[in-house]
Amino acid sequence: MMMKKKKGNNFKLLSLFLFLGLCVGDYGxxxxxxxxxxxxxxxxxxxxxxxxxxxxxxxxxxxxxxxxxxxxxxxxxxxxxxxxxxxxxxxxxxxxxxxxxxxxxxxxxxxxxxxxxxxxxxxxxxxxxxxxxxxxxxxxxxxxxxxxxxxxxxxxxxxxxxxxxxxxxxxxxxxxxxxxxxxxxFTGSIPENLFNKQLDAILLNNNQFTGEIPRNLGYSSASVINLANNRLSGEIPTSFGVTGSKLKEVLFLNNQLTGCIPESVGLFSDIEVFDVSFNSLMGHVPDTISCLSEIEVLNLAHNKFSGDLPDLVCSLRNLINLTVAFNFFSGFSSECSRGSVGFDFTGNCIPGKGYQRPQPDCSAIPGSALSCLRIPAQPLTCAAIVGLKVTSSP
Structure with a gap:
């Protein structure tokens, strides 16, 4: 994956030819x-x-x-x-x-x-x-x-x-x-000043990093952040999205994250892949996910989310894969019922649907008393995201 460089077009061409060189043979x-x-x-x-x-x-x-x-x-x-x-x-x-x-x-x-x-x-x-x-x-x-x-x-x-x-x-x-x-x-914590550096890609997945995700994550200039398959714990920082970053891919899957998805996730107008599967996140999914007009892959599987899946999520125009399997959702909208491409809702608590959790598992929803409204005090709406070209899908 080649990113933009300060040295301009020559560097881009060099990156391309290096790639072609690998295609034609070993260092040929x-x-x-x-x-x-x-x-x-x-x-x-x-x-x-x-x-x-x-x-x-x-x-x-x-x-x-x-x-x-x-x-x-x-x-x-x-x-x-x-x-x-x-x-x-x-x-x-x-x-x-x-x-x-x-x-x-x-x-x-x-x-x-x-x-x-x-x-x-x-x-x-x-x-x-x-x-x-x-x-x-x-x-x-x-x-x-x-x-x-x-x-x-x-x-x-x-x-x-x-x-x-x-x-x-x-x-x-x-x-x-x-x-x-x-x-x-690599082990230990991820340093906070990493996300202050002007990087286009931060790829740290499949190591043994521990501790919390640095609080300034949302201020990173990167278009790709991959922290998957580590041992990170704590909550997703509330700074997530507040700067209107041009982040396109964020992968937090297979860690030990808890708490809620911040409402500010809706500020990532350009995001295409958002995967937080295999964690212990809970509470409701913020309505602001419906502001992610460019998203193609949304994976919330194997967490402890509950409530209804927001109505507008399934109607996002570019969404091709939506996975909410093995949570505690109690319902979803008619848009999802119409069979969205790649929609997997198995292992939840949705009445009348097959392959759901047994009823005793649904009688005590994890984190049911958790309030996921953090900052700002009221849930964001797409129209309130000033300065970004974000609209909800019809």
Whole structure:
């Protein structure tokens, strides 16, 4: 997933060609950004064909060589033989290394199955813009020296064996806009200042993070926030949605969240996926969900919600999958009864419907005395959301 970058169109093209390179083979395409735009070269080869190798700044070349050789020595297993090409001072000929002129601007070693650690010397790659290490066996922690990677914009460390507390250094990488830490073994709390950073994507799912979701979650600039499959507890912050964020996907599923869905959820006018399934949320579903005019997937399953499903939810024009299974809902509107696409209401307390809970389970509704009206004092309506183009579906 590639996000918007400060360096403009050249960066977008670079991201596209890196993706295409993975499609045509293992590190079979060379890509870079030169003065004339993005160039594409063959093999694991190299530099910009329009540049003069003799003009490469020797100091810069030596720094990259030193950094990559230091990293090579910290990699203990290389079953695919990627590092066999990491020989000699021409670092732009190394598989998985992409250059512009003599500058290393991207490293893409996704699915190389390398085992080892990340070394502090990588901070010598001052022009590095992309570092993709998805699906390897790297372990340990992220060196504090990474804060010196001033050009780094995409950091993908997903599907590895990193551990320890949240890598705080990632917050101090000045131009980072895409952070992917999925499928590792990070523990402890998620720091509040993460959501103050100007990131386009925050992907932290499938770790072992604990504690509450930071209170400033709603102030994040990200379009995708994935905190699924952790051990997070407490309530969804009341700041959720208050800034009118351009959030498109939010995934909180399979945690230990309690309390209500904030009324302010309706402020996310652009949201397309909202999944809070497999938690312990309860109370009624806020009417403001009917303001989510762009939503396509709404998953509230395996919680403790009760009451009637709001009438307008099933008539949202873009909704293609609505799952409210295994809650304590007592009814839903005629719109839902007409058979909305992907509507799953099994395991509730709806009279006259099949595959519902046995009556004894419905006699004591969890959280039935819980008031979910928090801030503002009265439920929001779509018309009251000033400054956003949000309307309820007919």
């Amino acid at each position: 395409i060379g890509v870079g950004i030169g003065d004339d735009g993005v160039w594409v070269g063959g093999g694991g080869g190299g530099g910009n064909p329009n540049s003069d190798p003799g003009s490469a700044p020797k100091q810069q070349t030596n720094a990259a060589y030193s950094a990559l050789q230091s990293w090579k020595s910290a990699i203990t297993e290389d079953p695919s033989g990627v590092l066999k090409t990491w020989v000699g001072e021409d670092v732009c000929s190394y598989k998985g290394v992409f250059c512009s002129g003599s500058s290393v601007i991207a490293i893409d070693l996704n699915k190389a199955n390398l085992k080892g650690t990340i070394v502090k010397d990588l901070s010598l790659l001052s022009d590095l813009t992309i570092l993709h290490l998805n699906s390897n066996r790297f372990s340990g922690q992220i060196p504090d020296s990474f804060r010196n990677l001033d050009s780094l914009q995409e950091l993908d460390l997903s599907n590895n064996r990193f551990s320890g507390s949240f890598p705080q250094v990632t917050i101090y990488i000045p131009n980072l806009v895409y952070l992917d830490l999925r499928f590792n073994s």
